[in-house]
Amino acid sequence: MRPRTICLAAAAVLATAATWALTPPAANAATAGCSVSYRVTGSWQGGFQGDIGITNLGDPLPAWSLGFTFPTSTQKVTQAWGGTATQTGAQVTITNAAWNGSLGTNATTSIGFIGSWSGSNPAPASFTVNGVTCTGGTTTPPTTPPPSTPPPVAGPAPALKVSGNKLVTPDGTVVKLYGVNRSGGEFACIQGNGFWNGPMDQSSIDAMRAWKVRAVRVPLNEECWLGTPDVPAAYGGAAYQNEVKAYVNLLVRNGITPIVEMHWNYGLYTGTSSGCSDVKATCQKPMPDAQYAPAFWTGVATAFKGNDAVILDLFNEPYPERATGDATSGWKCWRDGGTCPGIGYQVAGFQGLVDTVRATGATNVIMIGGLAYSNDLSQWLTYAPADPLHNLAAFAHIYNFNSCANTSCWDSQLAPVAARVPLTLTEIGENDCAHGFVDTLMDWADAHGVGYLGWTWNTWDCSTGPSLISDYDGTATAYGQGLKAHLARVSS
Structure with missing residues (x-):
């Protein structure tokens, strides 16, 4: 999801669901x-x-x-x-x-x-x-520790690999990814507003750890990483790369698995469901571009190869089927790239990007989403790229306003994927400042061995973000309280 304060979603993109309005109990209520x-x-x-x-x-x-x-x-x-x-x-x-x-x-x-x-x-x-x-x-519920008292760090985040449909550590321990997204790195730099949105320091990570967050997804901007002329010089190239590497390494030291992903990319697209008419990386495009994306992933994979605690998420929310006209052509564009109908730039398909990452020698787990803004995994298994290391995982994004937003769809589309490869819902949320929808979704995910990350650990208006917190000390919004309470039960 892109920050709605930055770029409003087109109505045609998403199917509207009923509005929820759940208010959580006050934390640490006496009775x-x-x-x-x-x-x-x-x-x-x-x-x-x-x-x-x-x-x-x-x-x-x-x-x-x-x-x-x-x-x-x-x-x-x-x-x-x-x-x-x-x-x-x-x-x-x-x-x-x-x-x-x-x-x-x-x-x-x-x-x-x-x-x-x-x-x-x-x-x-x-x-x-x-x-x-x-x-x-x-x-009388038990008193919980304040957000300023995180649990002790047991050690750095472990190296991960794919084993069947599980993510495991080198000793075979199964790991489910529970956590949050940390938005900012995808938009602040290209807008000339810095590297991030809000603090990215030890104190902010302590607040996450107090929620028992064990994975953080870090959205990035393709042009900022590469330092193209479209980016203010102070916030692009080596300066941006150093900020990203410092934050990712800080997460690892705190026992938190970083998921590094390309969120916004270069390429002119003004077709169906276009987020903007700008060729620059200022909104969500339907697919990665062949001009810059391979160089981006060569650079990111090189930066983190040898550290298999870092997961590489190739692209935020593909929607090539909106441009190509149907799901079949959309899935072919998704895998193969090249000249895709309706997309005015050359596309980097996910098979090519997997090959790009592996050419660097990086052995990190690679994550790939599906169509319809990563909400459709119906043909993911059919079109999944080949990975010589067999180290691919799937992800989906699920919001209350998506088309696949009920248990019957999750059973038919997500469960078959989760039975074959590791699946994580790397963005979950709802746009009503409540948590009834995500509560149901997390219960479903728990029953199917699927991890999840809430969107987003930023202090925006939760109805336009949606945002988990109202303060970077970890104060939960009404929506965020649902994820916080759930992580307290399931996260280690």
Whole structure:
């Protein structure tokens, strides 16, 4: 994803999903608890009306989000009042209205709704409010360490290689990549605003480690690395390269796996879903260019060869099918490059870029995404480049506004890839400052042995970023709280 404060996504690019609005519980709340009543107040063939009562038994809540799962896949909430309802599969989330968000201790509120069903209409078995299961009692959650107290560093990030569908260390330990993206290196330099966006120092990494972040994806700009005339001299070439190498090495020393990726590249593209009309590397292009991309990857691979703790991500979000006109021609362009219909510059295909990296002697794991802004992996296994080292991994980007944004699509498109090669969701997020969507996505990923990285560790408006933090000390946004809580459970 490119920063939306820099370049707004075209409406035609992405399928719009329903808006979520989940508000997390306050960190380290003294007590939490709730009770919920659910009743059907009217029923007819194929439809029903219901009422849900919520009582907050814990500390006062400034906002609330009710969650439950229908027992059957045919049950749907079609309309609600007293709250905003959204549904993915059988999972329902209802967030407060503007007038009833505040619930004091023992305060109650109610939600009315219309639903549909077929076959049977059983009541949900369990409910949560702000992620807390409603048992009719209260709990006192354990106190968590403040963000300024990261866990001790166990050692540098390990060298990684591909073994079947897993990433493993030299001793065979399986590693899943859990972490965040650190945006800035792809745009600040070419805009003349420095190398990065926000601090890239030890203190900022300590804040990440306090979240149990174990992987950081570092987006780069092709022209800044190469120091082309389009880049202010102070922020390009050797100066930029030294900044990148220093940050990547700092991550490794802190036990964090860096994923170095080419985000923005040179090439004029004004066709379908174009992000900009600029030939410069100032927006997302449909594919890497043959003019500069091989030189970029020769330089990056040379810089990090011999350090297999660093993963090389060849390109952020390909979308050649938007230019070529269909998926088949898009996948061929994706793999082979050359002259691709609808793209006005010569394309560097991923087979050629894999060959470029390996020609340097670099043995690092290489990651490659799919079509549709890395949201479509349907033919990834069919068109995957050949790697003489058999050290390729796949990645996908999943947002609530993508086309592949539900469990049925993940089961059909992602799961087969994850069964054959290591798969990481290197960008996940939602554009509503909530975390209901990513919670569901992370649960799916956990069940399939798939890692994930949230977009992004930057202090932007979470609805336009989206952004995980509101301060570089690690203060989570409402959206970021979902990833933070999940990493606390699954990351080592």
